[in-house]
Amino acid sequence: MISRQQLRFLSLALILAAAALAAAACGGSKASNATQTTTTTETTTAAVEVTTSPAITRDLPRFLEATGSLAADEQTDVAPSIAGKVVEVGVDLGSYVKAGQMIVRLDSNDNRIRLDQTLAQLEQAKAFARQAEEKINLRPGQNFDPARVADVNAARVALQLAEIQLRRQERLLESGDVSRSSYDQQKAQHDQLREQYEMALNRARQDYAAVLSARAAVTNAETQVAAARRNLSYAVVFSPINGYVSDRPADLGEYVSPSSKVATVVKTNPLRVRIDVPEQAITAIQVGQSVSVNVSAYPDRNFSGRVHHVAPGVTPNSRTMTVEAEVENGEGLLKPGQFATVRILQPQTSPAVLVPVRAVRAESGTNYVFIIKDGRAEKRIVQLGQAEADLVEVKSGVASGEQVATGNVELLSDGSPVRQ
DSSP states (O other): OOOHHHHHHHHHHHHHHHHHHHHHHHHHHHHHHHHHHHHHHHHHTOOEEOOEEEOEEEEEEEEEEEEEEEEEEEEEEEOOSSOEEEEEEOOOTTOEEOTTOEEEEEOOHHHHHHHHHHHHHHHHHHHHHHHHHHHTTOOTTOOOOGGGSHHHHHHHHHHHHHHHHHHHHHHHHHHTSSOHHHHHHHHHHHHHHHHHHHHHHHHHHHHHHHHHHHHHHHHHHHHHHHHHHHHHHTTEEEOSSSEEEEEOOOOTTOEEOTTSOOEEEEEEEEEEEEEEEEGGGGGGOOTTOEEEEEETTSTTOOEEEEEEEEOSSOBTTTTEEEEEEEEOOTTOOOOTTOEEEEEEEEEEEEEEEEEEGGGOEEETTEEEEEEEETTEEEEEEOEEEEEETTEEEEEESOOTTOEEEOSSGGGOOTTOBEEO
């Protein structure tokens, strides 16, 4: 039989054994955790293999950079000079046209009939004018002389003879060789011939006035013919400039008027771009300066141009000056309306620290590089400047000669061990 004291002893022994087992289990778990921690530490501190390149100093040409939109050198909305129905369309959207090339043709039947009518009226007016000139013996280009009119000439000759006879009768009357009645009869005849001569002169002047009126009718008819021919020529609507058709709202069979646009033609070489230059930089801008233009559609290509216009004053609100540049577009790659970055080349150069573009990383709008020093990577925040081929200017954060990580940069963090 087991005594009460022995039972207590056995219970205590069991409790101690359980405690020993629990302690052993805890010790094994701690050893496992220590092993994992050691492995993680070794993984974290493993060196990253990188390539490096030194930051270099180089004299860079300096640019004044601004942005603007490309615009056509010339743009015109083409409208007909007369109203009519479109019977032929010669261009389409995007077509290249030369100055004088047909865009649309309008129905010209009515204008052709009008031309025929005015030509007939002109011939009739010319016939009337010839008749009036022949009546007074007047040739084209000849000055009017009443003496060349037959009736006037005959009346003048008769009057001259009558005057001679009258002078003779006066002398005979004084000598008593003729009677008074004979003299009065001769004088009456003379006065009658004078009246006839004056009447002939008046008729000749009236006939000459008719000639002038007939000639004016000819001139008017010629004007009407010219207007009819002009309107007939207006039936064909031509492009006024060389360029591309950016809009062509007129369709076949449509009725258009002088207030209707049939096409828009834009001249795309050269193109123009306007930028606003800060007030402090206006002394560095002059007409003729070289510019470089870049668009997002061709990120690796620069288009050349020159400053074409410089505004005479500064805009009061923005304190900027408007500058317009012409950009060569012989290949037609650039399009009006594209957003462009414009660089205006400055006459002076200045030294700059450059690093490879591939060394730069961006995070939340902040640029940074890794400087490799004493086997570790040091993260530096940098301010970038101009790009130069595969290099980029670093305005702050990197000194010339420092080694910059260029390979496996995405694996680096501040303080990472590295291996070159």
